[in-house]
Amino acid sequence: MSGSAADIPNFWFELPPGFMEFDLEEEPEARIVRMTDAAEALFAAVPPEQKFSLVVSGEYILQMMIAAGAEHVSSCLLRMPDDRLSQGTLCVIVERPEAGPAVQDRRGSAQRTAVQWRELYPDAEVGLVMLPYGISTLCIRDLELEIPGVIFGLKESVPAVVRQVQVCVPLKAGPGSVLLVFVTEDREHWAEYLTVLTGIMKSISAEEPGAEDSVGAERPDTGGMEQGA
Template sequence: MTASISLNTTAESEAAAPSATDGADLWFTLPPGFLEFDLNEDSEARMMKMADATDLLFATATPEQKFSLVVSGEYFLQAMVSAGAEHVSSCLLRMSDGELSQCILCVLVERPMAGPENQDRQGTAKRTAVQWREMFPDAEVGLVMLPYGPSALCIRDQDLLVPGAFFGLDDPVPATVRQAQFCVPLKTGPGSALFVFTTQDVEHWTEYLNVLSGIMKSVSVDEPVEENTRPTDSPRAEGTAKQA
């Protein structure tokens, strides 16, 4: 399925999840297994959908655990929207060893208040990489060339404390998530699109890199042509992906 964002609008506008006729500025392809959230949807309706999904994915969880998952999920979405997210999607994939795995993809647009109409995209990517090296000395930071153009890349692990209510426990549970960030300077003017990919499933990171590579290679100013085939060695979608 294709996803798109309009770079000159805020996440609260209708163009945050535009259709093919809305004049989107940036397109990318989400592989099967990804579900895009409608960031403009009423919070109550969105939470009802999350509750239905939670019933399917976590059938053995207690009502209190499901409630915590739904509330925390909606809180996360609202935090992403407040941070300027133009796109948020989640995925459920079955990996090559048969294990189910989940991840989250967010896309934010960073626009400077003022600046030249045409930016030095290579220079912007390099400066971002330098900043990331200073901020995250233990991270893997570098530059990559996408079909869309140059991008800074940062991969790092983060230690978190997950509320114990998710697991029926009183105390928080330590967890490690791995995050990949691509800062893609825009062709349409000053600013960058920040793709943030996060998963707790570090064991399947190599397979996730293949998934993420496909998404980033599809970034374009033109609407991608969807294909019905996918490599046989790729992780499989659990169920059918839908477009929000």
């Protein structure tokens, strides 16, 4: 992450092509205009109503993530194999306990998170995964949302079902963890999104991207997009 090492952990990940990071201080109206312009430029042949619906519902999800304390939010606009426009939103939340041991039991932390998630979300897929960074907890579930109709120019709320992935990564640098949350309405192309998310999770590192290059190490081509969180 960028910032002082005194209060921000050394935790980095890389975004694949297609993701756009948001300024969390930006006004929602300005964000919607930027996303609409991007959708129009990238997907001119897609019906306007589809682009508008994706941008507006994506903004609602983004605002939910910011309200939850996200320190990074990015969105992707992807063209799927059937030539359909698809959108997803990624956020990163750093969970910092007020007190704790200098070195945490990362496996124990991941196991406790898995137990909590299984109790909270009995219908979800919950398990432990071993990433290059270390052991983490994964949760996949579907959520039913009621998006306020006013943002679509309607009186009634608009129901939506989204698929959410949560990955809780216990930190190496001390107590606490990083929670990555990805949400999309496009459950039809879930396999494609899993491929994208797998790449992001495998890129998680305690070292700033590019540091290895200075000593001649080889790194995979990620399209030139890198992001600290």
